[in-house]
Every structure is written in structure tokens, then in C-alpha cells.
Amino acid sequence: MASQRRKAREEFFDRLDQLDDLSDSETQLDTSSGAKDALRPDSTRRSTRSKSVKPSLQKAASSPQVLTAPVPPVTLLPAASAPGRPTASLKRARSDAVPPSSKLKRNAKRKQETVVPAQALIFPPEMCFLFVPNRGLTSLQQSQIDEAEKHGARLAAEFSKNVTHIVVDSNWTLSQALEELPDKCHPTGITMVNWTWVVESLLYGLRDSDQHRFRVKGATGTTSLHQTSSTDKRPAPSTDHDLMVAEPKQRNVGQTTPQKNGRAASEADPELSRNETDKNAQTDDQDELDLLQKEMDKNDPAIEDLMEHDPSSKFEGNYVIEQSSNGNLEHGSFSCMNKNERNRSSSNPNQVTIRLLNQMAEIYDANTADQWRARAFKQAASALARQKELVATEEQAAKIRGIGASIAPKIEEIVTKGRLARLDEANNDPLHKTRVLFSRVYGVGGAQAAAWVAAGYTTLDDLKRYVGLTPNQRIGIEHFDDFETRIPRAEVVQHGLIVDHALKQTDQELKMYIGGSFRRGSPDSGDIDILITKEGAGMEQIQTVVMDTLIPQLKQQGFIVAELASGHWTDKETPSKWMGASVLPGQSIWRRLDILFVPWEELGAALIYWTGNDFFNRSLRLLASRKKMRLNQHGL
DNA sequence: GGGCTGTACTG
DNA sequence: CAGTAC
DNA sequence: GCCC
DNA sequence: GATTG
DNA sequence: CAATC
Numbered sequence: 001m002a003s004q005r006r007k008a009r010e011e012f013f014d015r016l017d018q019l020d021d022l023s024d025s026e027t028q029l030d031t032s033s034g035a036k037d038a039l040r041p042d043s044t045r046r047s048t049r050s051k052s053v054k055p056s057l058q059k060a061a062s063s064p065q066v067l068t069a070p071v072p073p074v075t076l077l078p079a080a081s082a083p084g085r086p087t088a089s090l091k092r093a094r095s096d097a098v099p100p101s102s103k104l105k106r107n108a109k110r111k112q113e114t115v116v117p118a119q120a121l122i123f124p125p126e127m128c129f130l131f132v133p134n135r136g137l138t139s140l141q142q143s144q145i146d147e148a149e150k151h152g153a154r155l156a157a158e159f160s161k162n163v164t165h166i167v168v169d170s171n172w173t174l175s176q177a178l179e180e181l182p183d184k185c186h187p188t189g190i191t192m193v194n195w196t197w198v199v200e201s202l203l204y205g206l207r208d209s210d211q212h213r214f215r216v217k218g219a220t221g222t223t224s225l226h227q228t229s230s231t232d233k234r235p236a237p238s239t240d241h242d243l244m245v246a247e248p249k250q251r252n253v254g255q256t257t258p259q260k261n262g263r264a265a266s267e268a269d270p271e272l273s274r275n276e277t278d279k280n281a282q283t284d285d286q287d288e289l290d291l292l293q294k295e296m297d298k299n300d301p302a303i304e305d306l307m308e309h310d311p312s313s314k315f316e317g318n319y320v321i322e323q324s325s326n327g328n329l330e331h332g333s334f335s336c337m338n339k340n341e342r343n344r345s346s347s348n349p350n351q352v353t354i355r356l357l358n359q360m361a362e363i364y365d366a367n368t369a370d371q372w373r374a375r376a377f378k379q380a381a382s383a384l385a386r387q388k389e390l391v392a393t394e395e396q397a398a399k400i401r402g403i404g405a406s407i408a409p410k411i412e413e414i415v416t417k418g419r420l421a422r423l424d425e426a427n428n429d430p431l432h433k434t435r436v437l438f439s440r441v442y443g444v445g446g447a448q449a450a451a452w453v454a455a456g457y458t459t460l461d462d463l464k465r466y467v468g469l470t471p472n473q474r475i476g477i478e479h480f481d482d483f484e485t486r487i488p489r490a491e492v493v494q495h496g497l498i499v500d501h502a503l504k505q506t507d508q509e510l511k512m513y514i515g516g517s518f519r520r521g522s523p524d525s526g527d528i529d530i531l532i533t534k535e536g537a538g539m540e541q542i543q544t545v546v547m548d549t550l551i552p553q554l555k556q557q558g559f560i561v562a563e564l565a566s567g568h569w570t571d572k573e574t575p576s577k578w579m580g581a582s583v584l585p586g587q588s589i590w591r592r593l594d595i596l597f598v599p600w601e602e603l604g605a606a607l608i609y610w611t612g613n614d615f616f617n618r619s620l621r622l623l624a625s626r627k628k629m630r631l632n633q634h635g636l
Numbered sequence: 637g638g639g640c641t642g643t644a645c646t647g
Numbered sequence: 648c649a650g651t652a653c
Numbered sequence: 654g655c656c657c
Numbered sequence: 658g659a660t661t662g
Numbered sequence: 663c664a665a666t667c
Contacts, residue, residue: 364654372640376654404655443646445651470647472651516653529653565645565652576644579652594653610653614641621641632642633653 123152130156130163132177158182165191165209174219192216336619349390353414356423357381357407363426366439366446380407382615390415434458442476442483442564442592472564479581482590486524494584495528495591498559499550503532506549510534510542515596515610527592528582529610533603539574542597551578551595559583561590602634609633 123129129148134157149155156163159181168177174192193209194216348354361377364370383402384391391397392415397408414420426432431453437460438449457463460477469477476483496514503510513519516529532542532550547566554560561583567575578595598606609617610633624631 370654373654375640379655402655406654443651447650472646527653567645573644577653579645596653609642612653614653618641622639625641630642634643 123148123154125152125154127152127164128154128156128162129165129167130159132166132168132180134158134180163190165193168192168194168216174216177216192219334619334623336616336623348385348387350384350387352418353391353411354381354384356414356420357384357410359423359427360410360420362436363423363432366436366449367426367432376402376404377407379615384411392416430458438463440484441473441480443470443472444476475562475564475581479590482581483592485589486526487528487591488524489518489522491584491591492518492525492528495582495593496530498557498582498584499530499554499595502550502553502557502559506545506553507534509537510545513607515607516612519611520613527594529594529596531596531598531603531606531610533598533600533606535600537600539576539597539599542599543574543576546578546595546597547575554582558585560593605631605635606633 154162166177166181168174177192191209357377358381361374361381364374364377379402383400387400391400391411394408394412397403397411398405403411410420410422434457435446435449435453438444438452438457439446441460441463452463452467457467460480463469464474464477492514496512500512503512511533513531513533514529515531516527517525518528532546534542551560551563551566559582560580562581563578564581565577565579567577569575574597576597578597580593580595581590582593583590596606596610608620608631621631624636629636
């Protein structure tokens with residue numbers, strides 16, 4: 001029986017291994033084999049908790065019957081309408097014993113190389129920096145400059161021949177920066193970079209300045225002002241590969257465990273040719289590879305550590321799950337098994353339809369809290385997003401999986417009339433609009449919104465004045481716009497760097513990853529998801545260090561400005577996440593920041609979860625459950 | 637008809 | 648426990 | 654609302 | 658999908 | 663096999 005179980009799990013992973021990338025409505029994920037390997041019980045899963053498995057072997061029925069629990073009675077009070085069905089609680093058999101048997105050598109090796117003496121020289125003596133601006137600096141900037149100096153940076157007080165690098169505040173444009181410089185000086189041949197370059201170099205070793213994100217805003221070339229470097233001819237050269245996340249334009253060339261490939265990678269790794277897809281991009285690929293390689297040779301823990309590497313964590317069986325008989329499962333319909341078609345939303349001919357369908361979903365979310373109907377509309381919209389052609393007729397629409405008898409005619413209606421009566425109806429209803437508005441506040445959902453509307457409130461201001469808001473809701477209202485503003489990818493990095501910096505001061509061994517849409521390669525994100533882990537560490541240790549040291553420090557620094565949820569210790573459970581808000585130095589907009597405490601053992605599963613997206617996770621978990629397994633953020 | 641992911645935090 | 652969020 |  | 662007619 | 667649950 002135990003072996004059957006094991007086999008099932010093996011198969012589950014094998015299937016996953018066949019995937020090149022994941023389905024995602026917006027972006028493509030470079031499925032890191034890292035995550036998969038991490039989750040995979042290293043091939044020969046020895047009797048995972050098998051004793052605990054045995055007793056409950058009877059049948060799936062022994063596992064939480066909650067699955068069939070009746071929907072609780074719905075009361076008439078608006079606020080109480082349609083509560084979610086209680087979810088099954090898992091029987092958990094947490095194993096904290098059983099140390100990882102085989103650390104991957106890969107990792108061990110990497111480890112070694114990674115350890116850099118604290119005060120290593122980062123900037124070679126021939127470099128000379130001029131910072132722009134070089135007065136009126138924020139304390140953060142000043143300390144960064146100090147730090148740079150400690151690591152070998154030579155500073156110039158003003159422009160001179162000696163200057164090799166002009167470092168411009170990341171928020172400044174090129175023209176702004178030039179005004180700071182003497183007119184006559186023509187910084188030809190001098191490298192212009194933005195501040196990020198220095199910060200990243202400090203944290204991770206000298207960065208290649210010839211990268212997009214180090215460009216001064218408004219500059220055309222990557223580096224030298226008037227030097228037209230031929231490397232800039234291509235429209236979008238290397239972007240983020242040292243971030244090791246989804247490569248926006250082409251298939252990910254780099255291995256997910258690049259450090260292992262060493263030089264050989266660029267030569268004749270069969271893996272690479274397998275990945276080769278775009279003949280025209282050959283040179284680009286080569287260049288990118290070289291760049292990537294350079295980074296790897298320098299082998300900084302680099303941002304690579306921020307997001308992705310091969311953690312070689314291993315999974316410890318956590319759940320007592322049932323293996324009843326069960327035959328084979330056809331899985332033609334799991335979106336988690338599809339590649340992402342990368343149909344850029346901007347170019348999707350069904351754009352309008354998608355938007356309206358999503359609005360329909362919003363209605364059911366906020367108005368009637370009908371999660372299933374809302375879900376159906378969202379899935380239908382998502383299905384349309386995957387179409388390459390305009391879907392104009394009911395017949396066309398009905399063929400698409402996820403679109404049925406009710407939505408199909410709506411699609412035709414939208415395409416022919418440009419509008420949807422049902423939606424107009426709702427939009428003309430001020431009560432509906434107010435409900436939707438209210439439920440957009442952080443901490444307010446459909447039920448609360450409906451209750452407030454029913455009580456006669458119509459504006460956010462009303463709520464502030466007359467309603468007993470929870471602290472979180474108050475923050476949600478105060479920063480309503482902030483929290484709805486998308487976060488540019490570059491800013492996500494900034495937040496990540498600040499956290500990472502503080503992290504390293506706390507304990508060099510702590511590692512962090514940025515997850516969420518950032519990790520999926522999105523050009524912008526709704527919030528910032530950060531996973532913190534440490535080799536060999538458990539949840540308690542990480543939670544403690546983060547809550548006792550990291551968070552207070554970041555608060556004191558003014559970076560963390562709000563705490564929305566931080567959990568509390570109980571007899572049995574250690575808090576596993578922190579949610580709050582952060583602000584970049586010198587800025588005013590608050591960003592939603594989530595920090596997750598991830599035990600080393602669970603890194604793989606945690607990465608899967610926190611990389612998402614929603615649809616992907618749900619699909620993958622559903623797939624697991626059909627196989628009589630359960631997947632969550634802790635493991636399979 | 638019955639399922640639709642599975643969990644954590646707040647009040 | 649319901650509501651909300653991830 | 655969709656799917657099985 | 659299972660049941661029903 | 664389609665309609666129904």
C-alpha cells in the first residue's frame with residue numbers, strides 16, 4: 001500500500017516534469033525544476049510517515065468528511081449571506097525529524113563559493129564614481145554611498161576626467177542628471193548607470209552595468225552616453241535573467257540550476273539545444289547566455305538567491321492521505337498541464353469580452369457573494385484570453401471549455417452589440433456600484449460591503465465617519481488608491497533589496513525569494529510576495545528571527561509602515577506569514593508586502609504556491625486531489 | 637446532483 | 648465561526 | 654455557471 | 658458523471 | 663440517446 005502511494009506520487013511528479021512551463025493567464029513561468037526537485041522526495045522516498053498512513057487506509061471516506069458537509073443555512077441577514085463552505089481540515093502528520101539524507105552536492109558546492117568575506121572589494125580601484133545628485137541625499141542613499149566606499153569605490157566630489165561612472169538616482173531622468181553636470185563636460189565614454197546598479201553590486205557583487213534596469217531613465221543607450229554601442233541595436237536585450245525568473249520574450253535559455261553548468265552551458269549542453277526555439281534569436285540567446293554566465297561565474301548568491309536557484313530542499317510527507325483503489329486518471333482538462341500560450345493581453349482580440357465577463361464576475365463576488373458563479377465567469381474570461389482569434393458567435397464560444405450555455409450567448413451579445421444588458425443593468429444600479437466600491441477596500445469582502453450598502457452608506461467617507469472599521473479596513477480606506485496601484489517590476493526589486501539587505505544583516509544564512517507575479521515575469525505586480533527561508537531551519541526559527549529582528553528593524557527604518565496581520569503563537573501553531581505595507585525611501589505610496597516564513601523542508605511546495613497564479617494552484621491541487629493526494633503550501 | 641484549492645489570520 | 652485574504 |  | 662425514460 | 667439531476 002505504501003508503495004502504491006509512493007508510486008502515485010512519483011507519477012505525479014513525473015507528469016510535472018514533462019511540463020515546460022505553466023499555464024498562466026498573464027505570463028509565463030519558467031517552471032523551475034528547482035521547485036519540482038525540491039518538492040520531489042528525492043526519488044526514493046523512504047516510507048514517508050508510512051505508519052501514520054496505515055491506520056487511515058480504509059478509504060477516502062476516512063479523510064475529512066467535511067467535503068460533503070452541507071452548506072450552512074443561510075440567514076436573512078445580508079452580512080451573513082452565503083458563507084463559504086468550510087474546507088476540509090487536513091490531518092497532518094508533521095515530521096520534523098528525519099534530516100535530509102542527501103544534500104545535493106550542487107548546493108553544497110554553491111554554498112562554498114558563495115561565502116564571501118565580509119569586506120571584500122567589490123569595485124575595482126580604477127573605477128571612480130560621481131553620484132548624481134551628490135548633495136541633499138537621503139540617509140539611505142548616504143549610507144549606501146558609505147557602504148560603496150567601504151567596498152572599494154572611489155568617489156569624485158565633482159565631474160572630472162577621472163570619473164568612470166556616473167551614478168544617477170533611479171528616479172531621475174537623463175536630462176535631469178545632465179543639468180547637474182557642468183555644461184562643457186560631455187560624458188562620452190563614461191558609464192551612466194542608475195543607483196540600483198550600486199545597490200545591487202553592494203549586495204551581490206559587481207553587476208554588469210550594461211543591463212536595462214541599470215539604465216538611467218530617459219537614456220537611449222545602456223551605458224556610455226554618446227557611444228553608440230552596437231550591443232544596443234537589438235531592441236530588448238537581456239533584461240532580467242539574473243533575476244532568474246520568467247524570460248518575457250523567449251524561452252528561458254538558462255538552466256534553472258545554472259551554477260552547475262558552468263562554462264559548458266554555452267557550449268554544447270544538449271539541454272540547451274532542446275530548449276532552443278527561436279532560430280533568429282540565436283545570437284541573442286548566446287549573448288544572454290554569456291551574460292548569464294558571467295553572473296554565474298562571479299557566482300554571487302546574487303539575485304539568483306532573491307528569486308530562484310536550486311534549493312534542493314526535500315519534501316517530508318506531511319499528510320495522512322488515503323489511497324483507496326483508484327485507477328488511472330485522465331487529465332486532459334487540467335490547466336496546470338498546459339503551456340502558457342503567452343497571448344499578450346494587449347493583442348488579444350477578445351479584450352472587450354474578457355473585460356465585461358470579468359465585470360460580471362465582480363458582480364457575483366460583491367453583490368451576491370456567489371463565489372461559484374463568479375468563478376465561472378472568471379474562468380470563461382480566462383478561457384477567452386487563451387484564444388488567438390476573436391470569438392464572435394455563440395456557437396464558436398460554446399465549443400470552448402469553460403464556456404457553457406449561459407455565457408456563450410452573452411459573448412455573442414457583447415461582440416455584436418458592444419455591451420451586455422445584464423451588466424448595464426448592474427452598472428446603472430448605484431447600490432451595486434457602491435457594493436463593488438466597498439469590497440475593493442482591503443479587509444472588506446462581499447458580505448461586509450453588502451451589509452454597509454444595506455445600511456445606507458454610499459461613500460468611503462461615510463465609512464470612515466460612521467462605521468466601526470477594523471484597523472485593517474481603516475488602512476485599506478486610507479490607502480485605497482495606493483493598494484490598487486500596480487507596482488512596476490523595478491520597484492518590486494527595490495523592496496526586495498531592502499528586505500534582503502536587512503536580512504543579511506540579521507543572519508547571513510537567511511535566504512529570500514520574491515514570488516507572486518514578479519516571479520512569473522510580470523512587468524508589474526499587485527503586491528510584493530517575499531519568502532524567507534534558511535537552510536536547515538524550521539518555521540519557528542525563521543518566524544522568530546523575522547518577527548523579533550527583521551520586522552522591527554524595517555519598521556524603525558521607516559520602510560515598513562503598517563502591519564495588517566502577523567499571526568500569533570498558539571500551543572500548536574507557529575505563525576507562518578506576515579502581511580503589511582512598505583514604502584520606499586523618498587516615496588509616499590504604500591505597497592502591500594507579504595512575508596512568508598518557509599521552513600527549509602517546505603521551500604519547494606512554498607515556491608509553487610507563492611508563485612501561482614491562482615488558477616494554476618487550483619488546477620494543480622485539484623489534480624493532486626483526483627489522485628488522492630493533497631497539495632498545499634507545505635508539501636504534497 | 638455535486639464539486640469547484642487549501643490554508644492563515646482577525647474579531 | 649464567518650469573513651477575508653493569499 | 655460549468656463540468657462530469 | 659449517473660440516472661432516467 | 664437525450665434530457666435531467
